[in-house]
Amino acid sequence: MHFTVICYNPVICALLQRVADVGIVESITLKNFMCHSLLGPFTFGSNVNFVVGSNGSGKSAVLTALIVALGGNAQATNRGSSLKGFVKEGESSADVSITLCNKGRDAFKPEAYGTAINVDLRITREGLRTYKLRSKSGNIISTKKEELMCILDNLNIQVNNPVSILTQEMSKYFLHSKGEGDKYRFFMKATQLEQMREDFVYIKSTKHITEDKMSQQGEELKQKYQEKMDRYKSLASLDEMHSKLEELQKQMAWALVRPNKVEEAEQKYKQIQDQLEGITQRIQELQPQCTQLKTEVQKRNSLLKSTVCLKVYSPHILRQEQHNLHRSIEANRKNLQIMESSRSNCLRRFGEHMPALLSSIQEAHRKGQFKQRPRGPLGYCISLKDPELALAVEVCLKSFLHSFTCDNYDDEKVLQGLMARVLKGGRRPTIITSAFLSNVHDTTSRAVNHPEYPSVLQALEIEDPVVANCLIDQRGIESILLIKNRTEARRVMQRGNPPRNCNQAFSVEGDQIFTNRTYTADQPRAKFLSSDIEEEIRHSQGELENQKAHAARFQQQMRNVEEDIKKNEGLLKRAHTEQRMIKVTILHFMKGYKGNWLLRNDTYLFMYLGCVSCVVSQNLKVMFNHSVVQTSVAKASEICPERTEVRRTAKSLDSEISRLKTKITTQQGQQGDREEIVRQYHEALTNYKDMKHQVKNLNNFIKTLDNIISMRLKAYADLRRFLSARCKYYFDSMLAQRGYTGSMTFDHKNETLSITVQPGAGNKADLSDMRSLSGGERSFSTVCFVLSLWAITEAPFRCLDEFDVYMDMVNRRISMDMMLKVAASQRNRQFIFLTPQSMSTLPETDLIRILRLKDPDRSHGAGQRNGEEEQD
Numbered sequence: 001m002h003f004t005v006i007c008y009n010p011v012i013c014a015l016l017q018r019v020a021d022v023g024i025v026e027s028i029t030l031k032n033f034m035c036h037s038l039l040g041p042f043t044f045g046s047n048v049n050f051v052v053g054s055n056g057s058g059k060s061a062v063l064t065a066l067i068v069a070l071g072g073n074a075q076a077t078n079r080g081s082s083l084k085g086f087v088k089e090g091e092s093s094a095d096v097s098i099t100l101c102n103k104g105r106d107a108f109k110p111e112a113y114g115t116a117i118n119v120d121l122r123i124t125r126e127g128l129r130t131y132k133l134r135s136k137s138g139n140i141i142s143t144k145k146e147e148l149m150c151i152l153d154n155l156n157i158q159v160n161n162p163v164s165i166l167t168q169e170m171s172k173y174f175l176h177s178k179g180e181g182d183k184y185r186f187f188m189k190a191t192q193l194e195q196m197r198e199d200f201v202y203i204k205s206t207k208h209i210t211e212d213k214m215s216q217q218g219e220e221l222k223q224k225y226q227e228k229m230d231r232y233k234s235l236a237s238l239d240e241m242h243s244k245l246e247e248l249q250k251q252m253a254w255a256l257v258r259p260n261k262v263e264e265a266e267q268k269y270k271q272i273q274d275q276l277e278g279i280t281q282r283i284q285e286l287q288p289q290c291t292q293l294k295t296e297v298q299k300r301n302s303l304l305k306s307t308v309c310l311k312v313y314s315p316h317i318l319r320q321e322q323h324n325l326h327r328s329i330e331a332n333r334k335n336l337q338i339m340e341s342s343r344s345n346c347l348r349r350f351g352e353h354m355p356a357l358l359s360s361i362q363e364a365h366r367k368g369q370f371k372q373r374p375r376g377p378l379g380y381c382i383s384l385k386d387p388e389l390a391l392a393v394e395v396c397l398k399s400f401l402h403s404f405t406c407d408n409y410d411d412e413k414v415l416q417g418l419m420a421r422v423l424k425g426g427r428r429p430t431i432i433t434s435a436f437l438s439n440v441h442d443t444t445s446r447a448v449n450h451p452e453y454p455s456v457l458q459a460l461e462i463e464d465p466v467v468a469n470c471l472i473d474q475r476g477i478e479s480i481l482l483i484k485n486r487t488e489a490r491r492v493m494q495r496g497n498p499p500r501n502c503n504q505a506f507s508v509e510g511d512q513i514f515t516n517r518t519y520t521a522d523q524p525r526a527k528f529l530s531s532d533i534e535e536e537i538r539h540s541q542g543e544l545e546n547q548k549a550h551a552a553r554f555q556q557q558m559r560n561v562e563e564d565i566k567k568n569e570g571l572l573k574r575a576h577t578e579q580r581m582i583k584v585t586i587l588h589f590m591k592g593y594k595g596n597w598l599l600r601n602d603t604y605l606f607m608y609l610g611c612v613s614c615v616v617s618q619n620l621k622v623m624f625n626h627s628v629v630q631t632s633v634a635k636a637s638e639i640c641p642e643r644t645e646v647r648r649t650a651k652s653l654d655s656e657i658s659r660l661k662t663k664i665t666t667q668q669g670q671q672g673d674r675e676e677i678v679r680q681y682h683e684a685l686t687n688y689k690d691m692k693h694q695v696k697n698l699n700n701f702i703k704t705l706d707n708i709i710s711m712r713l714k715a716y717a718d719l720r721r722f723l724s725a726r727c728k729y730y731f732d733s734m735l736a737q738r739g740y741t742g743s744m745t746f747d748h749k750n751e752t753l754s755i756t757v758q759p760g761a762g763n764k765a766d767l768s769d770m771r772s773l774s775g776g777e778r779s780f781s782t783v784c785f786v787l788s789l790w791a792i793t794e795a796p797f798r799c800l801d802e803f804d805v806y807m808d809m810v811n812r813r814i815s816m817d818m819m820l821k822v823a824a825s826q827r828n829r830q831f832i833f834l835t836p837q838s839m840s841t842l843p844e845t846d847l848i849r850i851l852r853l854k855d856p857d858r859s860h861g862a863g864q865r866n867g868e869e870e871q872d
Helices: 059-067 146-155 168-176 181-192 193-255 260-284 287-312 313-339 346-350 354-366 387-402 409-422 465-475 486-494 533-592 599-638 651-672 674-736 775-794 807-825
Strands: 023-032 036-043 048-052 093-101 116-124 128-136 140-142 404-406 431-432 480-481 505-507 742-745 752-758 797-803 830-835 847-852 862-866
Touching: 023 059, 036 059, 048 059, 059 116, 059 797, 059 830, 116 146, 128 146, 140 146, 168 752, 168 797, 181 193, 181 742, 181 752, 193 599, 313 775, 346 354, 387 465, 387 480, 387 775, 404 409, 404 465, 409 431, 409 480, 431 847, 486 505, 674 742, 674 775, 752 775, 775 807, 807 830, 830 862
Parallel strands: 036 862, 048 830, 048 847, 404 431, 480 505, 797 830
Antiparallel strands: 023 036, 023 093, 093 116, 116 128, 128 140, 742 752
């Protein structure tokens, strides 16, 4: 390779030797790139470089490699649609090596790279692109494209800017473009005004997205805070219910103590005793006469009582008991069917429609109706490490076994719709809504850690963090112990020093043990978490058979009772008849002996007998009430030492206490652990306050950003107007050197650029659009436009491919002179011109370098090799 210099005019001759500036191309080498086996290495000068060669010699390959190696895409080169198209046919990869100058105060990491940066690119046959960024000494500093982008940004290299690198295809497109909008876009892209505008649009869009996102997050956080606050406030109502329950229990204790009934019984006893003493003497004389009548009456009364007792077994009561028994049998039969069907699908334990519901959830998730797939039923998503703890865990989790959990309220609405469609008429599971996390909560600070007994969390196998977090948040399973032995559980929890962070425990029988009380489980066996389904089926079958046998015995007993009732109804009828006959006999006797002393004495006898009966009854009542009152007072004093005036009956109080307990249990089950609710409320309150503070700061920032954007937009408009004016000035100056006149009209509102040129005669002819010019005149006008853009833009190097296409010798000479003048005025910039012309008339100078490429070898289709061996 031989390069020569010229002194084309006095301006060029006045150029002095200079030091290369940062960012210029020092050399480039191509291997197996496009159709060339080897091109280069080519060493470029610091100012003006001409790459000369005939068509097919590799000029455009050098320019294309420069674009691709410095991060440009394949489409920007107009030489291919993908990178793999640049690999030479028959080769596995292509290599490009470029050396960039890294001198001066704007050098990039000079302590690492030194005074030059070597960019090595390899493109594989598959179209993969890999980089090696080396220092001047050859050490690899980085292999990341991000590092290359930082280098290009620091050195202000813009390979996709048509003014920095104007390819032959882009030049032809511009020459033949008929649209004024295309010229305007060319101007905007060359001056980077388009990039600035896109940045402004992106900033505004990002600002709006941020505002919307913050607003949405703020609403979600506010809603979550409101929910936690409502649950927190509901604790107050729960406290009120506990206080009311305690007061009712105190009233109940004293309602059972009624001493006033003793006083009333004693007073009545005294009155009857006085009456009895008045007639005792007269009655004693009548004893023999009354014996016979008394005996007869007792016989008939005994007969009457024996028949009446049969009425206790009312058919209506028996039929009601029979109906309840059949309902229990039917419920157990249905439960047995569900358990048998769960042999093939254990999901049916949680309801016969549960498989259909999960299938609907999967289908809806596949269609994108859920943002996050709901989880549930929660009992289906867990398993036990120790099967013996099945009943304890079931009693602990209760309704949570059937619950589902959703990530957000939109998903909850979708799930509710699916449940309404699939579970028609059935009881719907509870839906717990809380944001899904990918990791299980860190419960180290609040979990119980006992050396002998596991917590519920430790006893479960839970693969899904969402399920684990839900049970931690809603039930606090990390703070509940499982202790198999009931006595041991009471010893651990109720000896005054329970384990740290533990508020309750469960025994293997399902007993719930707190530090001050114990509740017995209301179910004998596990229904949902049992690992041995066959054992559960056998147990249910046995229980069902026992119920059927009981029903059969009950049916036989009912038939016997009905037969007894029928037999005794006749006997009762006869007894009533005989009783009426006795009464008639007595009446006849009394009428026959009216006024008789015996009648009067009979009256005394009946009075005496009545008084004796009352005295005995009242005496027994007094003795019993004394004993009951003493016991009741002792019990009531233990519950409420201070006696309370009670105006309500014990039955009324007991009914209200039962309702209140049920309400408290239900609300506690819905709310979960009290300490956890308080913690979640304070956490939500803190987050909400933090969010409000962040929103306030963000609003202040956005307000400041709006002011900055307004200022920048005004500066952008001023810069666009200034660059437009400078571009028109330089364009007119360039045309004048050829004796042309022209105009350049910018319409920034409609984004159009109108260029008109008149060659030669000046104002003797009207100005014409560039499309009406000859090929050479259009090429010259294009050069003038490009040079005017060079004058108002910044870049370390400029590349122009076949700038003199369609030019005649006169326009080529003038254009070259103009480009060299621009180069002389911008000595800190590098210019690379690609041309098929020989440039043999250029004299020698140190600031102008000519790189001559070999003509392509077309004799046998071999790939071209072109190095620096040719000289002239």
